[in-house]
Amino acid sequence: MTARKFRIGQMVFYRPTTRRGRVEPQGRCQVTMFLPLRDDGELRYQIRSLQDGRELVVKEKELRPA
Numbered sequence: 267m268t269a270r271k272f273r274i275g276q277m278v279f280y281r282p283t284t285r286r287g288r289v290e291p292q293g294r295c296q297v298t299m300f301l302p303l304r305d306d307g308e309l310r311y312q313i314r315s316l317q318d319g320r321e322l323v324v325k326e327k328e329l330r331p332a
Contacts, residue, residue: 270309270326272297277332280313280324293317294332 272278280295299312301323309326 268303268307268309270300272311272326272329272331274298274300277316278313278329279332280315280322280329283325283328295322295329297329 274297276297278295278297279293281292294316295313296316297311298314298321301310301312303309310323311326311329312321312323313329314321
């Protein structure tokens with residue numbers, strides 16, 4: 267099993283690495299769920315923005331500890 271850098275409930279900073287065609291909240295968020303490992307080995311998380319409450323699915327490399 268691959269080790270994750272973040273835990274559920276942890277505060278993180280989100281900065282997208284690519285534009286997804288929509289305005290996304292950047293800044294402080296909370297990890298809400300672990301998602302299954304992708305075929306390409308990329309770890310993903312579900313996070314909730316503390317600014318507007320939206321939830322997003324993001325890559326681990328887009329997150330930094332808060």
